[in-house]
Amino acid sequence: MVIWLIGMSASGKTTIGKKIFEKLKDSNEKWVFLDGDVFRNILGEDLGHSIEDRRKNAYRISKFCEFLNLQNINVIASVLSIFHDNQKYNKENIPDYKEIFLDVKFDNLLRRDNKELYKKALDGNIKNVVGVDIKFVPPFSPDLIIDNNSENPDYQKMVQKICDDLNIKFNNSYIYTEKNLLNFPNTYQYSKYQGKDFFELFKKNRKKNLDFLKIRLEKLNSKRNDNFELNNINNYKNDKELNLKEYLIYLYNLNNNELKNQKKTIEVLIKRFEVSKKLFTKYDLKNIKKLSSKFNELLIYPLFSLVLQKYYNNANNQQKLVFLNTILKVNDIISSMVSDLIFSEEVYYSIEAINGELKIMGEYI
Amino acid sequence: MLLTNNNRSKAYLQNLINNNFMPSKIIFMNNNHTTLVEHTENDKLISKYTNQIFIRKLDDLDISFDEKEHVLKTIQNYNIEFVEINNSDVNSQEVVDEVASIKDEYIVYSGPSSSILKKEILSKKKKFIHVHPGWLPKFRGSTTIYYSMLLKYKIGCSVIFLEEGIDKGPVLHKQEYKISEKGIDFDYLLDPLVRVKTLIEFFKIGVIKPMKQNDDQDETTFYIIHPVLKHLSIINYNNE
Numbered sequence: 078m079v080i081w082l083i084g085m086s087a088s089g090k091t092t093i094g095k096k097i098f099e100k101l102k103d104s105n106e107k108w109v110f111l112d113g114d115v116f117r118n119i120l121g122e123d124l125g126h127s128i129e130d131r132r133k134n135a136y137r138i139s140k141f142c143e144f145l146n147l148q149n150i151n152v153i154a155s156v157l158s159i160f161h162d163n164q165k166y167n168k169e170n171i172p173d174y175k176e177i178f179l180d181v182k183f184d185n186l187l188r189r190d191n192k193e194l195y196k197k198a199l200d201g202n203i204k205n206v207v208g209v210d211i212k213f214v215p216p217f218s219p220d221l222i223i224d225n226n227s228e229n230p231d232y233q234k235m236v237q238k239i240c241d242d243l244n245i246k247f248n249n250s251y252i253y254t255e256k257n258l259l260n261f262p263n264t265y266q267y268s269k270y271q272g273k274d275f276f277e278l279f280k281k282n283r284k285k286n287l288d289f290l291k292i293r294l295e296k297l298n299s300k301r302n303d304n305f306e307l308n309n310i311n312n313y314k315n316d317k318e319l320n321l322k323e324y325l326i327y328l329y330n331l332n333n334n335e336l337k338n339q340k341k342t343i344e345v346l347i348k349r350f351e352v353s354k355k356l357f358t359k360y361d362l363k364n365i366k367k368l369s370s371k372f373n374e375l376l377i378y379p380l381f382s383l384v385l386q387k388y389y390n391n392a393n394n395q396q397k398l399v400f401l402n403t404i405l406k407v408n409d410i411i412s413s414m415v416s417d418l419i420f421s422e423e424v425y426y427s428i429e430a431i432n433g434e435l436k437i438m439g440e441y442i
Numbered sequence: 443m444l445l446t447n448n449n450r451s452k453a454y455l456q457n458l459i460n461n462n463f464m465p466s467k468i469i470f471m472n473n474n475h476t477t478l479v480e481h482t483e484n485d486k487l488i489s490k491y492t493n494q495i496f497i498r499k500l501d502d503l504d505i506s507f508d509e510k511e512h513v514l515k516t517i518q519n520y521n522i523e524f525v526e527i528n529n530s531d532v533n534s535q536e537v538v539d540e541v542a543s544i545k546d547e548y549i550v551y552s553g554p555s556s557s558i559l560k561k562e563i564l565s566k567k568k569k570f571i572h573v574h575p576g577w578l579p580k581f582r583g584s585t586t587i588y589y590s591m592l593l594k595y596k597i598g599c600s601v602i603f604l605e606e607g608i609d610k611g612p613v614l615h616k617q618e619y620k621i622s623e624k625g626i627d628f629d630y631l632l633d634p635l636v637r638v639k640t641l642i643e644f645f646k647i648g649v650i651k652p653m654k655q656n657d658d659q660d661e662t663t664f665y666i667i668h669p670v671l672k673h674l675s676i677i678n679y680n681n682e
Contacts, residue, residue: 191497229501233625233680253669266555267629268669275673351665395580395662398589398671405668441674 078151078245079142079171083158083216084179085208087189089225090155093179096232097239098153100272103252106151113138113156126205135163143171159207164216175243178219183208185226233272251275251282254413259373262354265406276442283431286412290428297421305425307380318368319360321346325380333391343388346381347403354406356381375418379426382407386433401437408434444541444570445513445552446471446530449498453507453634454552454641455516463645468517468524469540471532471553500635502621507634533560542566548650550641551604556584556666559604570604573637576664577616578602579655582609583664587628587636588675596620597632599640603652608663612652615644624680 080097084090091112098110116138117124124130135158142152158164167174186208187195198206207213221242223235239245253263271278307330313323319342328339345365350356355372382404389400411418411427418424443465445451458465499506517524527536532553541549541563551559551570559570576586577598590597596618605611617640626632667675 229623231625265666265668268667268672270627270673270676271669273673273677275669279670347665348663394593395589398592399662399664402665402668402671405670409668438670442670 078173078175079146079167080151080153080239080243080245081142081158081164081167081174081176082153082155082179083164083176083219084155084181084225085157085186085213086194086206087186087191088179088181089230090157090179093223093225093232093235093239094153094155096236099269100236100240101151101153101245103250103269103271107149108151108153109145111138111142111152111154113154116141128205128211131157131211132160132163135160136166139163139167139171142167146171146173157207158216159211159213161214161217175221176216176219177221177223177239177243178216179223179225180215181225237272251278253409254282254286256413257417258410258413259355263406263409264354280435280438280442282412283408283435286415287428287431289415290418290424290431293415293418294421294424294428297424305422314362317362319362319365321356321358321360322374322377322380325377325384328384329380329387333387336387336391340388343384347385347399350381350403350407354410356407375414375423376420376426378407378411379423379430382411382430383426383433386430386437389437404434404437443467443550443552444469444471444532444537445550446554447513448552448554449507449509449630450634450637451513451552452509452511452516453498453505453638454550455513456507456511457505457638457642458550458645459516459520461642461645463642464520465522465550466546467544468513468522469537469544469549470513470517470524470526471530471537472514472526472528498627498631498635500621500623500626500631502623503619503635503639505635505639507638509630530554532557533563538563538566541568544568558608561606564604564606571614571641572602572604572611573641574600574602574609575633575637576600576609577618578609578613579657579661581664582661585667585672586664587633588667588672589664591675591679592671597636599636601640601644610655612654614650614652615640615647617643628676 082090082094094110094112098108101108113134117134120137124134135156138154138156142154145152164176167176190196194203194206195209197203198209204210221239223239225235307326310323310326313320313327328336328343331339342365346356346360349360349365349367353367353372356377357367357369358371358374358377359369360366361368385400385404385407389397389404392400408431411430415427418427443455445454445468447470455465496509497506498509514526525540527534527540529536531537547567548569548571551572564570574586575597576582576590577595578600581590581595581598587597597620598616598618600609600613601615602609602613603611619636619639621632621636
């Protein structure tokens with residue numbers, strides 16, 4: 078598909094083109110964004126802004142879009158586009174060509190004229206400006222006309238309308254569990270906003286992993302008859318060390334009142350996890366600093382998630398968010414390595430951890 | 443000022459200058475090998491190949507900055523004395539030495555995201571002025587704008603002196619904002635602009651009166667927000 082965004086200078090071509098690209102670039106399809114001005118520059122600024130040069134540039138962009146489209150690379154092109162013969166060429170030569178006209182009143186263009194292009198042209202200081210000394214005639218038959226006259230445009234809605242009206246299909250995925258997060262930790266810094274559909278992607282991801290784990294558990298159980306009770310262990314520590322797996326089993330079996338006494342330690346463990354995105358097998362008792370470099374005892378992760386879920390249920394709204402934030406990250410780790418879970422205990426408690434998380438998320442989404 | 447080339451620094455520098463608060467000297471931490479997180483591939487292409495400007499504007503607060511203008515360009519445009527250090531680690535020896543050598547007592551800090559000033563740099567008898575985008579002590583830690591939104595609080599900003607504990611230094615000034623504009627980018631627009639607005643208001647008051655933070659049971663340290671909660675925060679906000 079080639080989405081050809083037509084509009085005069087300051088009509089919002091680049092902004093809207095970029096917004097569409099932002100929405101579509103994480104889909105399973107390939108998308109590129111092509112800005113008319115950038116394209117000129119890539120080719121060495123050998124063309125000016127006269128009508129002849131503009132026509133050459135328009136055909137270059139068309140041919141390039143055609144070339145990319147033939148290789149199944151979709152294009153969003155933001156182009157001033159004043160030539161109807163060029164638009165006709167596109168329609169005839171580019172399969173799945175979609176034309177959008179950004180309709181903005183000249184008064185509003187003047188108001189948005191940050192580059193003072195129109196002002197300079199109206200003052201007679203520059204020539205070859207479309208809308209002043211070069212006439213702009215809107216495209217004859219665009220697939221969609223977008224009114225972009227608002228002072229505060231709702232780009233999210235605009236992009237959604239464009240995708241709906243042009244029937245643009247995109248298969249997004251939940252990107253946060255694609256790699257094994259113990260090997261490739263995610264800092265979650267500046268994570269991208271992917272719109273309302275994101276929750277569906279998240280739920281779909283978790284449900285897919287749940288199904289996988291349930292099937293695996295059935296297979297494992299057919300070989301051995303496991304009992305998943307975690308026995309209360311009170312010897313989770315010695316004078317200096319805290320054994321995390323045993324400590325988490327201990328907490329998992331505590332009642333709510335008893336859990337309160339351990340809250341400080343859990344808060345430090347959250348802090349440690351948030352820094353390293355890993356849980357280590359041993360910590361020193363005094364400062365809860367790691368004493369072992371081993372972080373691949375996989376049962377620890379679902380147990381930590383389940384213990385945090387117990388704390389979540391008894392926390393105030395502010396603290397709930399801190400617990401939930403870490404639960405989501407721990408469960409991302411579990412989801413990113415479901416195929417590495419091979420012991421029935423790990424599988425069973427991972428199922429519990431994801432089920433519990435989805436139950437909590439049900440309160441929000 | 444101690445800064446790196448990020449959106450926050452651009453917002454600080456351009457607006458401080460516009461309000462006649464000219465920095466006496468700038469320590470610029472540069473690392474050409476570091477890609478700025480706030481620039482998408484497309485932004486970078488467009489910045490590189492065109493003369494287009496990127497005005498990030500918050501109409502509610504009547505404040506803006508040009509994202510395309512590199513801090514070095516602003517520094518040079520206004521002939522501000524500066525030193526460039528090719529290291530973006532705020533705790534590196536080069537930065538520590540430079541901080542120690544400047545005459546001024548107060549340094550406005552705008553370093554890389556998630557950097558924490560360690561003992562050595564804090565021991566150089568300077569006061570680092572930092573704007574935290576959260577109401578202190580209630581909202582300590584990272585990405586607190588999103589958490590404030592989720593908990594239906596107004597956006598708070600606190601000007602503090604940096605100390606060793608995260609966001610635990612004495613508070614110099616606090617402000618709250620109720621932003622009605624929808625569909626805005628929190629990370630690259632809202633965050634730098636509410637911070638600089640607060641910084642300017644603090645400078646306009648012109649009095650430095652550090653107030654120790656009263657820790658209460660209500661205090662919480664937040665960590666970088668998970669994308670699910672981030673989406674929840676943005677969607678709730680836009681639907682309000």
